[in-house]
Amino acid sequence: MRIAVDAMGGDAAPVEIIKGAVAAARFYTDHEMILVGDQDRIKSELVACGATTVDNISVVHASQVVGMNESATVAVRKKADSSITKSVKLVAEKAADAVVSAGNTGASVAAASLFLRTLEHVKRPGIAVSxxxxxxxxxxxxxxxNIQCKPSHLMQYGVMASVFCKYVLNIEKPRVGLLNIGEEDAKGNELVKETFSLLSNTSLNFVGNAEGRDVFDGKFDIVVCEGFVGNVLLKFAEGLSISMLAAFALEAKKSVWTRLxxxxxxxxxxxxxxxxDYTEYGGVPLLGIDGICIISHGRSDSKTIQNAIREAIQFGKYEVNKHINTELEIANSSLVTAI
Amino acid sequence: MRIAVDAMGGDAAPVEIIKGAVAAARFYTDHEMILVGDQDRIKSELVACGATTVDNISVVHASQVVGMNESATVAVRKKADSSITKSVKLVAEKAADAVVSAGNTGASVAAASLFLRTLEHVKRPGIAVSxxxxxxxxxxxxxxxNIQCKPSHLMQYGVMASVFCKYVLNIEKPRVGLLNIGEEDAKGNELVKETFSLLSNTSLNFVGNAEGRDVFDGKFDIVVCEGFVGNVLLKFAEGLSISMLAAFALEAKKSVWTRLxxxxxxxxxxxxxxxxDYTEYGGVPLLGIDGICIISHGRSDSKTIQNAIREAIQFGKYEVNKHINTELEIANSSLVTAI
Structure with a gap:
């Protein structure tokens, strides 16, 4: 596989990104890494890594960079020669099979949606975070x-994530839950009520509503929710866990014994x-795109990027997109029946 | 003040609820506790607490109990003689000034909305959790x-919570944030975009958008969000923190040194x-109701109830509802101007 790596995206770009891609190139010798970004900087980093003679690394120049806080859609429209746009375009032009970026998540989603489009049977792409x-x-x-979802989008997320869990994570019948404010079937706002009925009509292993705390209790392999809620939730979780460990460290300093x-x-x-540690997990797939797009955390280091590249390779190896299309064709027909 | 305490609501009801009310009655001798529920059980618990002669405790009989997992609206409609409905009705009939319940949250909200109604200038009540x-x-x-909010509801939540923070928590100019998926003004779905503009038109100390992680970093005293998101978030936080502490304990068992x-x-x-520990915090106010309604965690013990009663007393003492009405009248006029 040929993997376009956005060398300029992320807090530690380009150094850590390039280090990670070099390590991946050395490990996955059957696959090619295409480093996209400022070619002079990339080349000097390759020299620093002693990787100028690594056969399966190539460089594609991109003169612009999308900043981490830039508006995604504006950046994608205005910066046609940014490293993220160019990486995605390589996939669109069949010059690469996958893209890995630790840059501006919104820009990755916007570029992928614009230049790769969705798979035939997919309405909206979705970011799946483990x-x-x-x-x-x-x-x-x-x-x-997708911050404003329709019930059919959420239903499709259930299908796409199930395919990913089945083929990549080897979970035969992934248990799907619908994020809601109570476990009873009739709970929730209009969006989740309609989604509940759609999910019940699929052949998915739909277990029912999941409350926020159920994410942690092993009842579900997948929890489906609107992008607005999912995004807020994950950032909240990040804040809470960092805060708890920091509180522990601070409190422990108060006596000799607790310090020991x-x-x-x-x-x-x-x-x-x-x-x-998100670095262990590499990146998260943007499911539903006609291509392979792995989004890494902005704070990715070389290990994260290496893991994200491994994920892109697995995504291709297990033909996730082919299976998504097949499964969605079936699920969409049940959708028609349900309506 | 006369506080109606739902003696039958909560996992540890009636024992812990009654113990808490008795402790509060002994501490707040100027206030009256009205225990609402099965009078035989309450009386025998009062005997067990040696509290049969405490002057500021009285009992009101209620023959029914709303279960923790019962559908709230059905329960309130069908169980006219439940302890929660009867407690709320005491306030509606001016036989009590406040209600404290650790029972079914949905039933408390439904009963309060139905029998107490909202304050004059309030569109929807909201639960404020610290x-x-x-x-x-x-x-x-x-x-x-309120799981399906309009922008004006969210704006009013900002006002009501600001009043609470100002008068009860003594924060002069509480910093209000709007929960969103990014910090930039233009981010988010239609609901938050419209709310952003409404909040900007009030005299509140509106700081701007708050991401999930910002809840923990001290930038905001208040974060406003739709009930669906807030509920999911808080249950998620509960699951995550329990999971982290349990993980610590389990992992520590693995060697003699870490065990030490x-x-x-x-x-x-x-x-x-x-x-x-939610027991330290007592309960949370249902803001916007024409009356005082403090909702306690289902797992409340006597200490929680005692703290919840303290909160009800403070709520009355600082005339939160009077201030909410005054402030909302002003904010609503800016709402009219904005539209």
């Missing part, structure tokens, strides 16, 4: 690609950090 | 009373627990 829990990961979809205890517990805290 | 953070509490409103460390850190964990 949340680590005691009972394995729980996939929340959508995390912000915290020191002895360091491996425990490190384990918790690694569990919450 | 989230403890390093930088003091951040109040999230609405946490589930965890033991030494016990005060730290207890401090964190107490920070997250």
């Amino acid at each position: 949340i680590p829990t005691f009972h394995g990961a729980c996939m929340v979809i959508d995390a912000g690609a 205890g915290a020191w002895l517990c360091k491996p425990v805290r490190e384990h918790l950090y690694s569990k919450m | 989230i403890p953070t390093f930088h003091g509490a951040c109040m999230v409103i609405d946490a589930g009373a 460390g965890a033991w030494l850190c016990k005060p730290v964990r207890e401090h964190l627990y107490s920070k997250m």
Whole structure:
């Protein structure tokens, strides 16, 4: 596979991105990494990595960069030669098979939606984020690609995430939940009530409504929600976990004994950090796009990028998009029946 | 003040509820506690507490109980003699000034909306939950009373919570944020975009959009959101924090040293627990109701109830409802101008 890596996207770009792509190129020798961005900077970083002679790395120049806080749609329209737009365009022109970016998430979604379009049977793409829990990961979809959803979009998210879980994560019958304010069938606003009925009409393993806390209790492999809610939720979770670990560290400083205890517990805290560590997870797929698009956290380091590239390769290997289209064709017909 | 306490509502009802009310009656001797529920059970609990001769406790019989998982509106309509309905009706009939319940939240909201109605200038009541953070509490409103909001409802939540923060929590100019998926003014769905413009037209200290993580960083005293989002968020936070502390405890068991460390850190964990402990916070006000309604967590114990009663007393003492009406009259006129 040929993977276009947005070398300029992310807080630690281009250094960490390039390091990660070089490591991936050395590990996945059958695959090609195309570094997209300022070619002079990329080349000097490749020299620094001692990677100028690595066969499966190439460079494509892009003169612009979309900033992390720029308005996504404006940036995509105005910066035609940005590293993210150019990476996505490589896939659109069949010069690459996948794109990996740790840059502005909105710009990635906008560029992918604009230049790659959605798969035949998909109405809206969705970002699928895996949340680590005691009972394995729980996939929340959508995390912000589609902030104003219709019931059919949410139903399709259930299908797309199920395909991903089945083929990539090897979960035979992924349990799908609908994020809601109560477990009873009749709960919720109009959007979730209609979605509940649509999901019930599919062949998915739809378990029912999931409350916020159910994400952590192992009852669901997938939790479907509107992008606005998913985005707010994940940023809230980030704030809360950082706040809790910081509170622990601060409180532990208050006496000699608790300081000793915290020191002895360091491996425990490190384990918790690694569990919450997005770098371990690489990136998240933008499902529904006609192409492969892996979005990495803005704070990605080289390890994150390497893992994101691994995910792009798996996505292609297991032909996720082909299966999404097949499954959605069936699900959409049940949608027609339901309506 | 006369406080109607729903003696039958909550997981630990009636024992813990009655204990809490008795403790409050002994502490707040100028106020009267009216225990509402099965009079035989209440009386025998009062005997067990040695409280049969406490002057400022009285009992009102209610023959029915709304279960924690019953549909709220059905329960309120069908169970006219339930402890929660009867408690609320005491306020409606001016036989009590406030109601405290740890029972079915939906039923409390439904009963209060039905029998007490909203204050003159209020469109919809909202549940205001204080989230403890390093930088003091951040109040999230609405946490589930109103799952399908209009922009004017959200604007009014900003006003009502500001009044509460000003008069009860003594924050002169509470900083109000609008929960959104980005900090830029133009972000979000139609609801938040319109709300943004309404909030900007009030005299509130409206700081702008708040992302999920901003709840924890001390930038906002109040974060306004639709009830659906607020409810999902708070249940998610509950699941995440329990999950993190459980993960810590489990992981610490893996070696003698980490076990020792965890033991030494016990005060730290207890401090964190107490920070997250809803029993410390008593209950949350249902703002906008023509009466005082404090909703306690379903898992409330006697300490929680005692704190919830304290909150009801403060709510009355600082004349929160009078101020809400005054402030909303002004804010609504700016709403008319804005439209």
